[in-house]
Amino acid sequence: MSKDQQSEVEVVPVRHVGQWVGAAVVLIAIAMVVHTLFSKVPLQSGLNKCVTTAGKRVCHPIFIWRFQWNTVGQYLFSSEVLHGVILTLQLTVVAMVIGIVLGVIIAVMRLSNNRLLAAPAWVYTWFFRGTPVYVQLFFWFNIGLLYKRFTLGVPFLHVTFFSTSTNVITGVWAAILGLGLNEAAYMSEIARAGIISVDEGQTEAATSLGMTKGQTLRLVVLPQAMRVIIPPTGNEVISMLKTTSLAASIAVIELFGAVQNIWANNFKTLPLIVVACLWYLFMTTVMSIGQFYIERHFARGALRSPPMTPVQRLRKDLRTLGGRTRLTRMTS
Amino acid sequence: MSTMVEARGVTKAYGHVPVLRGVDLVVAQGEVMCLIGPSGSGKSTFLRCINHLEKHDAGELRVEGELVGYRLQNGKLYEQSDKQICAERANIGMVFQRFNLFQHLTVLDNLIIGQMKVKGVKEDAAVKSARELLARVGLDAKESNYPAQLSGGQQQRVAIARALAMEPRLMLFDEPTSALDPELVGEVLDVMRDLAKSGMTMIVVTHEMGFAREVANTVCFLDQGVIEESGTPSDVLGNPRSDRLRSFLSKVL
Ligand SMILES: Nc1ncnc2c1ncn2[C@@H]1O[C@H](COP(=O)(O)OP(=O)(O)O)[C@@H](O)[C@H]1O
Numbered sequence: 412m413s414k415d416q417q418s419e420v421e422v423v424p425v426r427h428v429g430q431w432v433g434a435a436v437v438l439i440a441i442a443m444v445v446h447t448l449f450s451k452v453p454l455q456s457g458l459n460k461c462v463t464t465a466g467k468r469v470c471h472p473i474f475i476w477r478f479q480w481n482t483v484g485q486y487l488f489s490s491e492v493l494h495g496v497i498l499t500l501q502l503t504v505v506a507m508v509i510g511i512v513l514g515v516i517i518a519v520m521r522l523s524n525n526r527l528l529a530a531p532a533w534v535y536t537w538f539f540r541g542t543p544v545y546v547q548l549f550f551w552f553n554i555g556l557l558y559k560r561f562t563l564g565v566p567f568l569h570v571t572f573f574s575t576s577t578n579v580i581t582g583v584w585a586a587i588l589g590l591g592l593n594e595a596a597y598m599s600e601i602a603r604a605g606i607i608s609v610d611e612g613q614t615e616a617a618t619s620l621g622m623t624k625g626q627t628l629r630l631v632v633l634p635q636a637m638r639v640i641i642p643p644t645g646n647e648v649i650s651m652l653k654t655t656s657l658a659a660s661i662a663v664i665e666l667f668g669a670v671q672n673i674w675a676n677n678f679k680t681l682p683l684i685v686v687a688c689l690w691y692l693f694m695t696t697v698m699s700i701g702q703f704y705i706e707r708h709f710a711r712g713a714l715r716s717p718p719m720t721p722v723q724r725l726r727k728d729l730r731t732l733g734g735r736t737r738l739t740r741m742t743s
Numbered sequence: 744m745s746t747m748v749e750a751r752g753v754t755k756a757y758g759h760v761p762v763l764r765g766v767d768l769v770v771a772q773g774e775v776m777c778l779i780g781p782s783g784s785g786k787s788t789f790l791r792c793i794n795h796l797e798k799h800d801a802g803e804l805r806v807e808g809e810l811v812g813y814r815l816q817n818g819k820l821y822e823q824s825d826k827q828i829c830a831e832r833a834n835i836g837m838v839f840q841r842f843n844l845f846q847h848l849t850v851l852d853n854l855i856i857g858q859m860k861v862k863g864v865k866e867d868a869a870v871k872s873a874r875e876l877l878a879r880v881g882l883d884a885k886e887s888n889y890p891a892q893l894s895g896g897q898q899q900r901v902a903i904a905r906a907l908a909m910e911p912r913l914m915l916f917d918e919p920t921s922a923l924d925p926e927l928v929g930e931v932l933d934v935m936r937d938l939a940k941s942g943m944t945m946i947v948v949t950h951e952m953g954f955a956r957e958v959a960n961t962v963c964f965l966d967q968g969v970i971e972e973s974g975t976p977s978d979v980l981g982n983p984r985s986d987r988l989r990s991f992l993s994k995v996l
């Protein structure tokens with residue numbers, strides 16, 4: 412074999428100096444964050460730890476974790492915190508269910524040709540989007556000042572099926588009402604955008620098959636609107652999970668309320684804030700992963716091939732990494 | 744032969760703009776009628792009035808002798824309920840220019856959803872007839888594909904099969920080949936030709952004059968909301984009487 416046939420010429424990629432500088436800056440910043448997270452500082456009271464060895468008394472300051480990780484660990488899985496986590500999840504789920512169901516109804520009302528349906532839907536959205544949810548929570552918490560009793564019956568005819576004192580509106584119910592009704596206003600806008608995004612021809616085809624308006628909506632329009640509705644709804648769920656922390660201010664002992672109760676007794680404010688953050692981060696992360704797979708499910712039919720899962724993408728990256736070495740070598 | 748569709752002085756306006764200004768025509772059972780005419784002349788509007796996707800303003804429109812959208816009783820016209828209108832639509836198949844297949848459903852599901860949800864057919868029976876229809880349009884291999892994975896011609900054949908799955912007594916086609924690449928037009932027209940041979944009553948809005956000449960029993964020329972000329976294909980397409988039809992034909996041929 413001659414040397415010519417064998418030789419390979421290496422292709423030298425362009426060097427990107429700016430990218431290297433940028434990467435260095437980022438690495439230094441990461442190092443700083445990690446360092447401060449896991450650094451130790453002298454106990455603030457200035458207390459020293461003294462030992463007497465061989466008649467000599469030696470004192471040195473006591474160091475503790477800056478973020479008091481041992482306290483964090485102590486409370487992370489304590490029963491009060493776990494109860495708070497569960498209540499946070501319950502509030503999120505119930506408020507989102509109310510928000511989604513009511514939101515879709517309001518969206519359909521707003522898209523109706525009937526003004527008597529469309530106008531109230533518009534007013535609802537206007538009111539609930541125009542006032543802070545924090546203020547709304549206090550409104551529902553104090554609804555008892557306005558109405559003494561809650562009654563289900565036929566209006567104006569004094570027919571009553573069910574009646575109860577508004578004292579039953581506890582913090583939890585106020586939170587569910589406040590968060591759910593507020594969410595419905597935002598969900599209605601999301602659902603409306605989704606419904607509008609479905610081509611009119613789909614409705615025509617369904618109608619021409621003899622489907623009723625309800626069937627057309629349920630079987631044809633909404634399933635396709637989902638592709639547009641799901642991503643912002645996922646964001647709403649994540650946002651709702653965090654917004655439930657406002658309920659702590661109306662005596663609801665969800666996650667944030669629980670850690671507040673604990674630090675009210677022991678003044679370990681900062682580590683308990685860290686505990687809450689870790690839980691919120693954990694829950695939002697799990698939800699984001701779920702969101703990805705749900706979005707992928709509803710994209711079926713809309714794309715010729717569904718988006719890759721992270722695992723599939725990693726495999727592909729590894730494969731192209733292997734491929735690049737081959738590409739950078741050319742026989743002359 | 745009994746009458747399938749009968750229109751007498753059908754009018755329709757959008758706001759103050761008249762679109763149909765007294766359409767008269769009769770389509771007999773088993774007949775294929777091609778409706779031709781310039782863009783904007785009201786062809787789609789008329790088709791949509793037949794299955795009540797649009798409400799006509801005045802005139803008499805009957806399908807199989809029954810008034811569309813109304814019931815005559817004791818000399819009064821009663822509007823039909825939504826449920827009755829839906830039931831009558833299920834007997835009329837419609838094929839659209841842009842296919843309008845349900846994007847979120849597979850080909851097979853597109854064919855069974857109407858049977859199951861509108862006519863209450865059991866799933867097994869619906870799947871069986873859906874497969875037969877797919878074989879008939881030559882797409883039995885595609886039953887688990889989504890519409891976006893098919894070519895335009897294939898999608899339109901599925902759309903025809905979807906309409907046929909409802910066992911309609913009348914088929915309406917609104918420019919079924921206008922959105923197709925030229926080389927795909929033939930496969931759709933073949934399916935329609937077979938359908939015509941099988942005795943289906945068809946009203947076809949089309950610019951395919953070759954198809955009209957070969958398959959249609961009657962050709963109607965709709966212009967500015969009225970039927971200007973109608974007759975056999977050779978009469979209407981071969982011996983146009985009005986200047987408007989002559990100039991229209993010179994543009995499309
Ligand atoms: N929903 C509508 N609102 C207002 N005008 C319409 C509507 N649909 C159709 N038109 C008008 O009616 C006329 C006839 O339309 P169409 O029946 O679609 O014509 P063709 O199918 O013969 O091209 C056109 O001028 C069109 O602009």
Ligand SMILES: [Mg+2]
Nearest residue numbers: 786787788917
């Ligand atoms: Mg048209």
